[in-house]
Amino acid sequence: MRKDIHPVDERLPLGQTFLYGLQHVLAMYAGAVAVPLILANALGLDTKQLIYLINADLFTCGIATLIQTMGPCKIGSKLPIIQGVTFAAVTPMIMIGKNGGLTDIYGAVIAAGLVVFLIAPYFSRLIRFFPPVVTGSVITIIGISLLPVAVRWAGGGNPAAKDFGDVSSLLLALLVLAIVILFYRCFTGFLRNISVLLGLIVGTIIAAALGETNFSAIGNAAWVGVTTPFSFGFPTFNVSAVAAMILVMLVVMTETTGDFIAVGEIVDKEIDKETLTRGLRADGFSTFLGGIFNAFPYTAFAQNIGLISLTNVKSRFVVAASGCILVALGLFPKLAALIASIPAPVLGGAGLAMFGMVAANGIKTLSKVDFNGNYNVLVVGISLAMGLIPTAMPNFYSHLTGALQVIFDSGITVGSLTAIILNAILNNNAVTEKKADVNGQPLPTK
Secondary structure, X not given: OOOOOOHHHOOOOHHHHHHHHHHHHHHHHHXXXXXXXXXXXXXOOOHHHHHHHHHHHHHHHHHHHHHHHHOHHHOOOOOOOOEEEOHHHHHHHHHHHHHXXXXXXXXXXXXXXXXXXXXXXXXXXXXXXXXXXXXHHHHHHXXXXXXXXXXXXXXXXXXXXXOOOOHHHHHHHHHHHHHHHHHHXXXXXXXXXXXXXXXXXXXXXXXXXXXXXXXXXXXXXXXXXXXXXXXXXXXXXXXXXXHHHHHHHHHHHHHHHHHHHHHHHHHOOOOOHHHHHHHHHHHHHHHHHHHHOOOOOEEEOXXXXXXXXXXXXXXXXXHHHHXXXXXXXXXXXXXXXXXXXXXXXXXXXXXXXXXXXXXXXHHHHHOOOOOOOOOHHHHHHXXXXXXXXXXXXXXXXXXXXXXXXXXXXXXXXXXXXXXXXXXXXXXXXXOXXXXXXXXXXXXXXX
């Protein structure tokens, strides 16, 4: 690699780029298709409609990833960030869909995407409220909040199932985790960097040999599935639905800011106001496209942050390759069915390594913060406590309604807002300057 090229802008050989990109897709695939599955079940859609939603989601997810990584027309952060459907929008979309159908959902998604695009330059000014003490807290919360996802995968995927957490699932997940660690420890260079991919492949082969893998969906899937705009009808714009979705996206913008900062820490690239503006614009534009192509609101996918840290492959062109693969999966359902055949415990074993690395990077950032003679311990402690409440007790805020439920159901959002507010109040001079020293202390005012 040339010394004058940042690792984010490094172009790797085509074969390596494809395999690294595929590794990212395998890491996020289950999360990417979860939203259409939940929505279709809640709204009583038939199997044909569900398959179409999944294809549309994967196709638009790929387009959104390409926009975010390549940054055309000042839209996109040009960072190695893969885009996926935000889970924060699931409950509001179900409520909207039950009252007004899919056309109301897509109208709200289109309107919210336009709002995000327009307010991105103003929202990005919040970047000055993210000194290292806040950044480290947010990254740690992101990692710990993701771990339950890996645990559910490791147990079989569905906690309500009778065989959830059975010995075979746990052993398979631990075996895949061990394989990932073994490859990472014993190999160097390219093979070490695809340790997660190798773990997923070997784990799937073992699961197939044990009869734990079902490939029947591949034969039943169509060869080609083309996503066309407004397939479920032209969007309708219900005022209350639009307002609810805008609120969701404001919450998502806070989460996205934390994700951008987390990636910036890992790839050693400063996330300034301009970069954040471009990244948020990509979220808004991709969400707008989601409403047109029968898909959903899109945002940075936190699941893949740990993979960047684990492999140390920082090139945005690798994630752009993931976008191309996702587009292909959306156009060719048989490929999507093949990826979907990976057993949940196999994903769980890899997820434990990836998501744990996100939390470790947060701790690494906090290690640079000075905790003497200030209120940083309190900022970190309270923000972690607030951020992990939804993770430890998912029904804790079940009696809240409307805007409060949208905000408090997201541990990442609650933790981020808590860290920002406490730091601004307790370390009130920490937000008066845009830059801080290596210990997270504000530089003196000139």
